Amino acid sequence: MSEQFDVIVIGAGPAGYVAAIRAAQLGLKTACIDAFTGKDGKQALGGTCLNVGCIPSKALLDSSRQFWNLAHNLPAHGISVKDAKVDMAAFIARKDKIVKQFTGGIGQLFKANKVTPYYGTGKLLKGNQVEITAADGSKQTISATNVVLASGSIPIELPFAKFDGKHIVDNAGALDFTEVPKRLGVIGAGVIGLELGSVWRRMGSEVTIIEALPTFLAATDADVAKIAAKEFAKQGLDIKLDAKLNKAEVKKDGVHLTYTDKAGEQTLVVDKLLVAVGRRAYTKELLAEDTGVKLDERGRIVIDEHNHTGVDGVWAVGDAVRGPMLAHKGSEEGVAVAEWIAGKAGHVNLDTIPFVIYTEPEVAWVGKSEQQLKAEGVPYKTGNFPFAAIGRAVAMNEGVGMVKMLAHAETDRILGVHMVGPGVSELVAECVVAMEFKGSSEDLARIVHAHPTLSEAVHEAALSVDKRAIHKGN
Numbered sequence: 001m002s003e004q005f006d007v008i009v010i011g012a013g014p015a016g017y018v019a020a021i022r023a024a025q026l027g028l029k030t031a032c033i034d035a036f037t038g039k040d041g042k043q044a045l046g047g048t049c050l051n052v053g054c055i056p057s058k059a060l061l062d063s064s065r066q067f068w069n070l071a072h073n074l075p076a077h078g079i080s081v082k083d084a085k086v087d088m089a090a091f092i093a094r095k096d097k098i099v100k101q102f103t104g105g106i107g108q109l110f111k112a113n114k115v116t117p118y119y120g121t122g123k124l125l126k127g128n129q130v131e132i133t134a135a136d137g138s139k140q141t142i143s144a145t146n147v148v149l150a151s152g153s154i155p156i157e158l159p160f161a162k163f164d165g166k167h168i169v170d171n172a173g174a175l176d177f178t179e180v181p182k183r184l185g186v187i188g189a190g191v192i193g194l195e196l197g198s199v200w201r202r203m204g205s206e207v208t209i210i211e212a213l214p215t216f217l218a219a220t221d222a223d224v225a226k227i228a229a230k231e232f233a234k235q236g237l238d239i240k241l242d243a244k245l246n247k248a249e250v251k252k253d254g255v256h257l258t259y260t261d262k263a264g265e266q267t268l269v270v271d272k273l274l275v276a277v278g279r280r281a282y283t284k285e286l287l288a289e290d291t292g293v294k295l296d297e298r299g300r301i302v303i304d305e306h307n308h309t310g311v312d313g314v315w316a317v318g319d320a321v322r323g324p325m326l327a328h329k330g331s332e333e334g335v336a337v338a339e340w341i342a343g344k345a346g347h348v349n350l351d352t353i354p355f356v357i358y359t360e361p362e363v364a365w366v367g368k369s370e371q372q373l374k375a376e377g378v379p380y381k382t383g384n385f386p387f388a389a390i391g392r393a394v395a396m397n398e399g400v401g402m403v404k405m406l407a408h409a410e411t412d413r414i415l416g417v418h419m420v421g422p423g424v425s426e427l428v429a430e431c432v433v434a435m436e437f438k439g440s441s442e443d444l445a446r447i448v449h450a451h452p453t454l455s456e457a458v459h460e461a462a463l464s465v466d467k468r469a470i471h472k473g474n
């Protein structure tokens with residue numbers, strides 16, 4: 001007899017492990033299966049996010065920012081440091097230590113919440129049985145009333161620039177360079193390209209980013225994207241828009257790229273090439289043929305508005321389903337599914353998911369951009385406020401960027417808030433709360449914000465929607 005659970009979760013990324021913990025908290029007998037192997041050769045829970053995504057990238061972004069600031073920010077404070085050096089082994093080891101701390105932490109949380117972990121590849125069979133294949137090929141089957149599919153995503157590979165793990169790499173490779181590449185090529189000026197491109201630019205690489213679209217950060221509000229583009233260019237990120245890679249050939253002296261832009265065919269030689277052109281849902285070996293679970297045209301697991309697959313007791317969450325590929329989106333789906341399984345009222349509002357790009361300056365937004373509202377014909381009014389007029393930002397020598405707020409022209413309900421500048425990854429949270437509570441710009445305008453803080457930019461942007469900002473002309 002196979003061991004019987006109330007809930008089996010396949011995948012222990014931020015969508016799956018959170019679903020498992022919440023299910024266990026609700027008194028359900030829960031198992032979570034994951035196949036990810038860490039650098040030490042042992043199971044590493046936490047998925048892409050903890051192992052090769054959110055956490056290690058933020059660790060390297062922070063280390064590289066400290067290094068960059070020595071030469072580019074501290075002199076403005078009257079501080080100079082001579083002969084600063086980087087110990088690359090220590091730079092990477094610090095990141096690895098943080099990863100291990102957090103992946104190990106999930107194991108402890110599983111123990112504390114009585115979630116049973118399994119190490120191996122889980123395959124859903126008909127009748128909510130799950131076959132687990134261990135690394136040595138041995139198999140066992142467990143079963144449950146409910147199965148949550150949380151298998152995540154993997155990087156998209158370009159047929160003419162295949163990953164070799166050495167010269168042409170994905171995110172995992174670019175988080176583990178043993179030395180600073182003199183010339184780094186990046187395909188895709190999306191979130192990964194900009195974040196990891198920034199890491200290596202700050203460490204001294206010449207970074208060239210090749211982006212297929214003619215518009216920079218097309219999903220971001222155009223005013224914010226324009227400021228970000230200007231700042232990234234100042235930092236030396238060479239972003240080539242409307243450029244299509246044709247070929248990447250590994251030769252003795254580097255990776256030879258051929259791409260076409262408006263001026264015709266171009267060539268470029270780099271030491272390393274990071275391909276970051278998006279990710280796709282990963283469902284390999286996840287589903288037996290007769291389960292009835294469907295995939296859409298992009299390979300994502302088809303679900304309804306309650307993350308249910310339509311197959312009795314089978315649910316799916318995170319990067320493997322529709323919606324933005326973000327850790328916090330997957331985690332909220334994981335919580336909601338556990339609550340729906342337990343007969344409670346789960347809730348995920350895909351319209352108020354915050355987006356953050358952890359560059360310098362940071363970029364963050366929630367809700368609709370001005371171009372989206374225009375395209376949808378929604379009447380809106382707008383306000384903004386620059387960080388150049390925020391005392392705290394200027395005191396930090398980071399008075400760059402702005403907060404822009406969009407509210408409905410008739411009801412004043414906040415429709416979107418877009419920011420570029422210092423600390424906006426944190427400032428966006430206030431706007432998410434306001435939008436989730438269906439707040440108006442006047443609500444934020446009438447709330448007291450501490451002085452001097454960066455949050456005053458949100459306050460003043462809200463005031464500016466009604467043309468009554470205090471510290472700038474309206």
Ligand code: FAD
Binds near residue numbers: 012046121319325
């Ligand atoms: P994953 O994290 O991909 O986890 C899925 C897990 O399931 C993996 O461990 C996989 O091994 C396992 N698995 C798959 N199939 C099976 C199977 N059949 N059996 C057993 N196990 C299986 N998002 C943010 O919100 N903020 C950020 O700052 C951020 N930074 C990122 C930086 C990088 C470089 C990358 C690559 C991504 C980043 N993301 C960020 C995106 C974020 O990592 C993903 O949205 C998130 O990890 C998705 O969570 P998930 O649980 O759906 O899938």
Ligand code: NAD
Binds near residue numbers: 190193276278324326
């Ligand atoms: P992305 O979708 O953010 O960007 C990919 C970029 O590559 C796009 O601008 C696209 O136009 C471009 N592109 C596609 N094909 C191309 C080609 N052939 N040549 C040149 N350019 C091409 O994807 P990503 O940066 O790979 O990130 C993957 C996912 O990971 C994203 O969905 C993102 O949500 C998530 N992520 C989030 C964060 C964060 O929240 N801070 C950080 C990293 C990754």
